[in-house]
Amino acid sequence: MKPGVSIRKSDTTFITRQFRHDDLDDVIRLNLTCLPEHYPKSYFIMIYSSLPAAFRVAVVGNKIVGYTMGKIETGLSNFHFLRRAKKGHTISIAVSPHYRRLGIGTKLLLESLEAMKAAGATEAFLEVRKSNISAIKMYEKLGYVTVKTLKRYYHDGEDALLMAKKLI
Ligand SMILES: CC(C)(COP(=O)(O)OP(=O)(O)OC[C@H]1O[C@@H](n2cnc3c(N)ncnc32)[C@H](O)[C@@H]1OP(=O)(O)O)[C@@H](O)C(=O)NCCC(=O)NCCS
Numbered sequence: 001m002k003p004g005v006s007i008r009k010s011d012t013t014f015i016t017r018q019f020r021h022d023d024l025d026d027v028i029r030l031n032l033t034c035l036p037e038h039y040p041k042s043y044f045i046m047i048y049s050s051l052p053a054a055f056r057v058a059v060v061g062n063k064i065v066g067y068t069m070g071k072i073e074t075g076l077s078n079f080h081f082l083r084r085a086k087k088g089h090t091i092s093i094a095v096s097p098h099y100r101r102l103g104i105g106t107k108l109l110l111e112s113l114e115a116m117k118a119a120g121a122t123e124a125f126l127e128v129r130k131s132n133i134s135a136i137k138m139y140e141k142l143g144y145v146t147v148k149t150l151k152r153y154y155h156d157g158e159d160a161l162l163m164a165k166k167l168i
Contacts (some may be wrong), residue, residue: 014106018053019048026064034094045056047071053115068093068108072119078147078164088124105138117167123135125164139163
C-alpha cells in the first residue's frame with residue numbers, strides 16, 4: 001500500500017465459509033489476540049469435528065479476520081422449566097480489531113446458529129464476561145436474553161452472563 005493510503009472500513013469485502021484444517025494456525029492466532037480464554041489445538045479440532053458446519057471463519061483477501069465455533073449439548077432448557085433440550089453452545093467468537101463493526105461477528109454467529117438448528121438444536125446459549133459490553137450488545141441485538149449470572153466463572157474471578165436464545 002502507498003504511504004498515506006488507507007482502506008476505508010466501508011470498502012472492506014469479506015466472505016464467510018466453513019473452517020478448514022489449514023485455517024487452524026490463523027484461528028489460534030486470532031483467539032490469542034482477541035480473547036483471554038485459550039485452548040489447545042486438539043480442542044479446536046474436537047469442536048470442529050463435533051459439528052463442522054458450526055465452525056465458521058470470515059476472510060478478507062486470504063486473511064482470516066474472524067471465527068466462531070460451537071457444539072451441540074443436551075441438558076436442561078433455558079426457557080422451559082425442568083424440560084430437556086438440545087442446545088447449541090457457542091464456545092468462542094472473535095473478530096480482528098481492525099475489522100470490527102462491519103457485521104462480521106453477526107454473520108458468523110447467525111450462520112453458526114443455522115448449523116446448530118439444522119443439527120436439531122431448539123435453543124442456543126453462551127457465556128460472556130459481564131464487562132464485555134460490545135459482545136453483550138451484539139448478542140442482545142440477535143435476540144439473546146440473559147438467563148443468569150455465573151459467579152466467578154472465569155479463571156481471573158470475573159462473573160459471566162449466561163445468555164440464551166430460542167432457535168424455533
Ligand atoms: C464481540 C465481537 C465478536 C463483535 O464482532 P463485530 O464483527 O464487531 O460485530 P458486528 O459488527 O456484527 O456488530 C453487531 C452489533 O453488536 C454491537 N456492537 C459491536 N461492537 C460494539 C461496540 N464496540 N460497542 C457497542 N456496540 C457494539 C452493535 O449493536 C453492533 O451493531 P451496529 O454496528 O449496527 O451498531 C468483537 O467485538 C470481538 O471480537 N470482540 C473480542 C472478542 C470477544 O469479546 N468475543 C466474545 C466473547 S463472549
